[in-house]
Amino acid sequence: MRNLLAQSWCTLSALHDRIDAHIERALQAAHGLSVREFSALLLLSGQHPGEGGHLMMNQLADAVGLSQSATTRLVTRLEDRGLLSRYLCATDRRGIYTDVTPAGHELLAKAQPTNDAALAEALDEAERQPELAPLVAAVRALDSSWPQVPTSA
Numbered sequence: 001m002r003n004l005l006a007q008s009w010c011t012l013s014a015l016h017d018r019i020d021a022h023i024e025r026a027l028q029a030a031h032g033l034s035v036r037e038f039s040a041l042l043l044l045s046g047q048h049p050g051e052g053g054h055l056m057m058n059q060l061a062d063a064v065g066l067s068q069s070a071t072t073r074l075v076t077r078l079e080d081r082g083l084l085s086r087y088l089c090a091t092d093r094r095g096i097y098t099d100v101t102p103a104g105h106e107l108l109a110k111a112q113p114t115n116d117a118a119l120a121e122a123l124d125e126a127e128r129q130p131e132l133a134p135l136v137a138a139v140r141a142l143d144s145s146w147p148q149v150p151t152s153a
Helices: 004-031 035-045 057-064 068-080 102-127 133-145
Strands: 084-088 096-100
Touching (some): 004 102, 004 133, 035 057, 035 068, 035 084, 035 096, 035 102, 057 096, 068 084, 096 102, 102 133
Antiparallel strands (some): 084 096
């Protein structure tokens, strides 16, 4: 007897891997960014100076799906490129926060359309495969249920 839950997970994982690879190629070619770097910039760009407005490094690690040490290396790479800056938390000197620099915001604004187009292309391609079509439909249904955030140009 086949394990349908395991089979479903393998199918979902395959969809994720295909989409991730497609976006990775597009972001690398056009902007020299990895998917994880783009995700980190995107997440960190939504921070605000108020209470709870900044992500700690462990929160960023969880959000981008990396280990603590891999996240530190990722932040260091982005900092070396002038896209992020780090500073100590004013209330807890053990805490280190990261802000997106103006250059980081500029690159993110340029990379966002590339990411969006690559995601749409990958979903369109996956939708043509019968085993992936229901998952693509679920992803698209999620997109329409999320509140739309205005983008600034």
